Amino acid sequence: xxxxxxxxxxxxxxxxxxxxxxxxxxxxxxxxxxxxxxxxxxxxxxxxxxxxxxxxxxxxxxxxxxxxxxxxxxxxxxxxxxxxxxxxxxxxxxxxxxxxxxxxxxxxxxxxxxxxxxxxxxxxxxxxxxxxxxxxxxxxxxxxxxxxxxxxxxxxxxxxxxxxxxxxxxxxxxxxxxxxxxxxxxxxxx
Amino acid sequence: xxxxxxxxxxxxxxxxxxxxxxxxxxxxxxxxxxxxxxxxxxxxxxxxxxxxxxxxxxxxxxxxxxxxxxxxxxxxxxxxxxxxxxxxxxxxxxxxxxxxxxxxxxxxxxxxxxxxxxxxxxxxxxxxxxxxxxxxxxxxxxxxxxxxxxxxxxxxxxxxxxxxxxxxxxxxxxxxxxxxxxxxxxxxxx
DNA sequence: ACCTGAACACCGTTCAAGT
DNA sequence: ACCTGAACACCGTTCAAGT
Numbered sequence: 001x002x003x004x005x006x007x008x009x010x011x012x013x014x015x016x017x018x019x020x021x022x023x024x025x026x027x028x029x030x031x032x033x034x035x036x037x038x039x040x041x042x043x044x045x046x047x048x049x050x051x052x053x054x055x056x057x058x059x060x061x062x063x064x065x066x067x068x069x070x071x072x073x074x075x076x077x078x079x080x081x082x083x084x085x086x087x088x089x090x091x092x093x094x095x096x097x098x099x100x101x102x103x104x105x106x107x108x109x110x111x112x113x114x115x116x117x118x119x120x121x122x123x124x125x126x127x128x129x130x131x132x133x134x135x136x137x138x139x140x141x142x143x144x145x146x147x148x149x150x151x152x153x154x155x156x157x158x159x160x161x162x163x164x165x166x167x168x169x170x171x172x173x174x175x176x177x178x179x180x181x182x183x184x185x186x187x188x189x190x
Numbered sequence: 191x192x193x194x195x196x197x198x199x200x201x202x203x204x205x206x207x208x209x210x211x212x213x214x215x216x217x218x219x220x221x222x223x224x225x226x227x228x229x230x231x232x233x234x235x236x237x238x239x240x241x242x243x244x245x246x247x248x249x250x251x252x253x254x255x256x257x258x259x260x261x262x263x264x265x266x267x268x269x270x271x272x273x274x275x276x277x278x279x280x281x282x283x284x285x286x287x288x289x290x291x292x293x294x295x296x297x298x299x300x301x302x303x304x305x306x307x308x309x310x311x312x313x314x315x316x317x318x319x320x321x322x323x324x325x326x327x328x329x330x331x332x333x334x335x336x337x338x339x340x341x342x343x344x345x346x347x348x349x350x351x352x353x354x355x356x357x358x359x360x361x362x363x364x365x366x367x368x369x370x371x372x373x374x375x376x377x378x379x380x
Numbered sequence: 381a382c383c384t385g386a387a388c389a390c391c392g393t394t395c396a397a398g399t
Numbered sequence: 400a401c402c403t404g405a406a407c408a409c410c411g412t413t414c415a416a417g418t
Contacts, residue, residue: 015401040391049403054393115358153368156358160350168305168346178343185375205382230410239384244412384417391410398403 019056021046026067034107035064064112065122071102072124079131088139093183095135096158099128100175103162110163115156129155146188157182209246211236216257224297225254254302255312261292262314269321279334282325283373286348289322290365293352300353305346319345336378347372 011019025046029037039060043050057063065072078098082091103110116125133151140149161178168174201209215236219227229250233240247253255262268288272281293300306315323341330339351368358364 012400018402038391039393050392051394051404052402055401060392111357114354117359150367153364153371156354157350157368157371160347160354163353164304164346164350167301169307174343177340178347181343181347181375182372183375185371185373202381208383228410229412240411241385241413242383245382250411382418384415386413386415388413389411392408394405394407396403396405399401 015056018046018048018052021048022053022056022063023066026063030064030067030106030109035060035109035112039063061112064106064109065124068102068105068109069124071105072128075099075102075128076124076131079128079135082135083138087144088135088142089144089183089187092132092135092139092145092154093179095132096154096179096183097176099132099155099158100162100165100179103159104165104175107166110159110166114159114163115152132158143188145183145186149186154182154186205246208236208238208242211238212243212246212253213256216253220254220257220296220299225250225299225302229253251302254296254299255314258292258295258299259314261295262318265289265292265318266314266321269318269325272325273328277334278325278329278332279373279377282322282329282335282344283369285322285325286344286369286373287366289318289345289348290352290355290369293349294355294365297356300349300356304349304353305342322348333378335373335376339376344372344376 010016022042025042026037029042029045039053040050042063043053046053053063057066075095075098079095082095085091085094103113113125116122116129121129132155136145136149136151136154139145140147158179161175161182164178165175200206212232215232216227219232219235229243230240232253233243236243243253247256265285265288269285272285275281275284293303303315306312306319311319322345326335326339326341326344329335330337348369351365351372354368355365
């Protein structure tokens with residue numbers, strides 16, 4: 001299931017409006033209370049019946065994805081831009097830092113991003129992670145990461161670092177430090 | 191709040207029995223459904239009223255801690271035993287592997303263990319993490335970890351690795367691999 | 381001192397009835 | 400085609416009444 005695959009036919013005008021209201025209301029609620037905010041309250045805040053929420057979003061994850069869709073897309077773009085930045089390992093570090101940053105937008109979001117099962121991974125999520133993986137492969141090819149580095153390991157570790165951030169007292173230095181540590185561990189022996 | 195600090199006076203016999211039934215029932219439920227299993231069901235399975243559960247355990251975390259108390263204690267013991275194992279970095283790796291392993295006992299348990307706020311950290315949890323920190327300090331003193339390594343960083347990364355495990359398809363090689371990567375990142379530059 | 385279980389407020393999800 | 404909101408099953412938490 002590809003989570004809110006937009007139907008080929010456009011939505012009826014009122015349905016499109018409702019959908020957008022739900023996404024807006026969800027953004028507010030997630031920012032205030034995390035991704036486990038009450039769906040009922042979101043529907044109320046959007047001014048629609050709860051059934052309408054379920055009609056548009058089959059699951060909580062689908063709604064979360066819809067809310068961060070744009071951010072995931074820009075993460076993919078950033079990846080494309082960084083593809084020419086040298087040294088390659090720097091590009092990787094910058095991109096992963098951005099990924100961690102995005103994963104910290106809402107409390108609980110890291111759990112939506114980690115280890116997606118291929119068959120149920122949303123396309124935007126796949127694109128974003130693919131962009132990161134490409135940068136990692138480039139750094140491997142340049143000999144700046146071990147040849148046996150697994151891109152998924154570093155992506156999931158980045159999500160895990162964001163998760164640590166959700167459970168720690170705020171410390172702006174900590175997450176870059178943890179990221180740097182993980183990347184250092186993936187450098188080739190010299 | 192130190193979570194289920196055992197009162198000085200022993201419990202009445204029936205209360206002690208109820209408490210143990212609750213811990214046993216919770217263990218089963220957590221193993222089957224993770225640490226977010228229904229507290230009502232646990233009380234039912236233990237054959238007590240739900241109020242009794244709340245009387246013995248002020249919060250879900252307190253119940254979780256009571257269930258893993260023994261495992262945390264043995265983690266502290268293992269730490270003491272490893273304090274003479276050489277090389278020190280090996281002792282650290284073995285202990286953190288055990289920590290990750292324990293954190294994987296129940297789905298959701300990693301979240302109970304990560305980044306505990308000092309003032310509300312349970313004593314058993316404090317003892318276990320202290321044992322790990324001691325091994326880390328020893329490895330630092332031996333020059334096998336960077337001098338600026340922060341023990342809490344490695345402990346939380348270990349919990350984070352266990353969390354990744356909760357969200358990935360089972361792969362027995364992955365978590366040792368991720369741990370090894372993190373430790374490699376904390377080795378001194380040479 | 382401790383236990384019970386009804387009561388309350390809340391939440392996710394479905395679906396018959398409406399437009 | 401889409402929306403509404405009542406209905407259902409469930410859950411955490413409290414507390415008056417009991418022993």
